[in-house]
Amino acid sequence: MSGRPVLVVEDLSVSLARGSHPVTPVQHVSLTVDEGEAIGLVGESGCGKSLTLRAIAGLLPRGGTMTGRLRLGLDGGEPEAYEPAKRRGRGIAMIFQEPMTALNPTMRAGDLIAEPMRVRGIGRVAARRRAVELMAQVGIPDAARRARAWPHEFSGGLRQRVMIAAALATEPRLLLCDEPTTALDAIVQDQILELIAEQKRERNLSVVFVTHDLAVVAQISERIAVMYAGQIVETGATAEILSTPGHPYTEALLRSAPSFEQRAGRLSGIPGHPPDPHAFPAGCRFADRCEYAQPDCRTRDPKLTPLAHGRFGEGHRSACLHAELVGAAETEAHA
Amino acid sequence: MSAVPAGEFLIEEPARPAASSKLSWKLAVGGSIVAAFIVLAIFAPEIAPSRPLAINPLDSLLAPGAGGHLLGTDDLGRDELSRLIYATRIDLPIAAAAAFLSAVLGTLLGALAGFAGRWADMVILRIADLVQAFPIYILLIALVFALGRGAQSFLVAYIVVDWVVYARLVRGEILRVRGLDYVSAARAAGLRSGRVLFVHVLPNSIGQSVIYVMSDIVFAILALAAFSFLGVGISPPAAEWGAMTAEGQQFLGVAWWLTVCPGAVIALVALGLSLIGDGLQDRMRR
Numbered sequence: 001m002s003g004r005p006v007l008v009v010e011d012l013s014v015s016l017a018r019g020s021h022p023v024t025p026v027q028h029v030s031l032t033v034d035e036g037e038a039i040g041l042v043g044e045s046g047c048g049k050s051l052t053l054r055a056i057a058g059l060l061p062r063g064g065t066m067t068g069r070l071r072l073g074l075d076g077g078e079p080e081a082y083e084p085a086k087r088r089g090r091g092i093a094m095i096f097q098e099p100m101t102a103l104n105p106t107m108r109a110g111d112l113i114a115e116p117m118r119v120r121g122i123g124r125v126a127a128r129r130r131a132v133e134l135m136a137q138v139g140i141p142d143a144a145r146r147a148r149a150w151p152h153e154f155s156g157g158l159r160q161r162v163m164i165a166a167a168l169a170t171e172p173r174l175l176l177c178d179e180p181t182t183a184l185d186a187i188v189q190d191q192i193l194e195l196i197a198e199q200k201r202e203r204n205l206s207v208v209f210v211t212h213d214l215a216v217v218a219q220i221s222e223r224i225a226v227m228y229a230g231q232i233v234e235t236g237a238t239a240e241i242l243s244t245p246g247h248p249y250t251e252a253l254l255r256s257a258p259s260f261e262q263r264a265g266r267l268s269g270i271p272g273h274p275p276d277p278h279a280f281p282a283g284c285r286f287a288d289r290c291e292y293a294q295p296d297c298r299t300r301d302p303k304l305t306p307l308a309h310g311r312f313g314e315g316h317r318s319a320c321l322h323a324e325l326v327g328a329a330e331t332e333a334h335a
Numbered sequence: 336m337s338a339v340p341a342g343e344f345l346i347e348e349p350a351r352p353a354a355s356s357k358l359s360w361k362l363a364v365g366g367s368i369v370a371a372f373i374v375l376a377i378f379a380p381e382i383a384p385s386r387p388l389a390i391n392p393l394d395s396l397l398a399p400g401a402g403g404h405l406l407g408t409d410d411l412g413r414d415e416l417s418r419l420i421y422a423t424r425i426d427l428p429i430a431a432a433a434a435f436l437s438a439v440l441g442t443l444l445g446a447l448a449g450f451a452g453r454w455a456d457m458v459i460l461r462i463a464d465l466v467q468a469f470p471i472y473i474l475l476i477a478l479v480f481a482l483g484r485g486a487q488s489f490l491v492a493y494i495v496v497d498w499v500v501y502a503r504l505v506r507g508e509i510l511r512v513r514g515l516d517y518v519s520a521a522r523a524a525g526l527r528s529g530r531v532l533f534v535h536v537l538p539n540s541i542g543q544s545v546i547y548v549m550s551d552i553v554f555a556i557l558a559l560a561a562f563s564f565l566g567v568g569i570s571p572p573a574a575e576w577g578a579m580t581a582e583g584q585q586f587l588g589v590a591w592w593l594t595v596c597p598g599a600v601i602a603l604v605a606l607g608l609s610l611i612g613d614g615l616q617d618r619m620r621r
Contacts, residue, residue, distance in 0.1 A: 054519075057523050058523075059519050059522060059523055061514075088522060088523055088524065088525040089523065089524045089525015090525060092523075093523065093524070094519070094520065094522075094523040096516035096519060096520060097516065098516050101515040101516045101517060102516040102517050102520055103517055103520075104517045104521070104534075104535050104538075104539065105539060106538040107534070107535075107541055115521075115524070115526070115534075116524040116525065116526070117523075119525070119526055119527075119530065163520065166520065166524070167524075168523055169524075170525065196457075226413070316548075
């Protein structure tokens, strides 16, 4: 890993016009993705993670506006500001969640993959040949024959592979993944994750992987950013966040995921609901659901700051006013 | 399915088999009926036993079968069967053109409304509201009277009234399809919005309209027949099913076949087209 930034997001906010009440489901998100690095953007549904991704790709829904700075550093250059809507298909590619709706049902798989190349002026025959190559590279058996098949003739996992091939057809440096494995069963999910990881290694891709599933993130990303109620509440190296979370929300998320170590106990959920983006509370947005909440949590806005406490490693940042409390009891018990 | 690696197919649910190429009976029967009428229209001079306009006063109002006239003759002694066959050349192309041109215009305007944004959407919807505020036949009759008798004015009047149906159908479908992931994927791949619309959105939005075209041709035949019946459609002496029904009406007591035969022909064409529409609908639902 070179540590050279490919994507720099600074202070990104996304607003949606919903009738007369605009909401801002993404607020002041900053994020850096290095060359060849995968970063997992984790959170519950509605926390703004997909919207963040769509803002980066220039695919905001109608009525959506964004503020903040987006910079892209492709081909070894310094990251430069870019216009997301004009950047589509050049350097950035995106793959989507639903294998059922992510492929145009009226186009054959091969044509679908060849299309982005065709509009870039590559000839029909060359684009076809390249599409078959890409299909073989993403593990579709009998690619030459299957290039002529329609999307409904593929199973869910193969459709996802076709979509990945179509995304790779634009020769991206940055791959945005919007929960591409959520709709798949566990084993196929594993195969698709392995495929994305493999393509990332081979092509030295940078990846932003949006999911609600920490297990998925653990498998594919070097770093994690946890989002809650439109903000990033914790970032750091994947292994460290999974072992030593520095934010009560991350800790609660980890506790609500099944694992082999604690298979006897009951899974604990997180009590309460995420706040409504129409009326985010003052202070820490997680305070109402937080077991460590102190009186000042409801008045002071926490900022994403490096964790000073000795348990936490370098580059680990959390937006919690009382991060030293998180997991402290467990650590003492072990000691 | 040879050379399957890594157990992928063992694990994933089997891919759906390719849509069977077998025709449903509805498409087969409906298609045969409509194809038969198209053949009749093209080869009318070869198939018809005599010329449709040949007047023969001596053979007036012959019953079916009499004097070699399979379906009898009308008051001017013209062969009914020949007139029915030649009428196919007028009714089918005019009705098909009316439905098809309405579909094209309606689809384009509906696509514009659904895809281009708020301003176009509002203007097109308001015009559609305006057209639909009138009862369809009243508006059609008013337009045909204003434009004058004949096939052209029927076509224009029909399209003016009928595009609204397609525009609404297509607009609704586009609003649904526009939000699907493959449209986002196409935009993410950097395709221009025209290409996204015509390659990714429209082909997936016109299914309902294609089915409706079938019913619409039936409706156009009936409308044309009704206008000829009212005397503002196709000018006599040209043979047209509606006009023939109307002319036969005055002899209903003595020559029932002059009314029943063109009526039955209209019903048969309608049946064929409806079966095609129905069969297409079944096929889409699968």
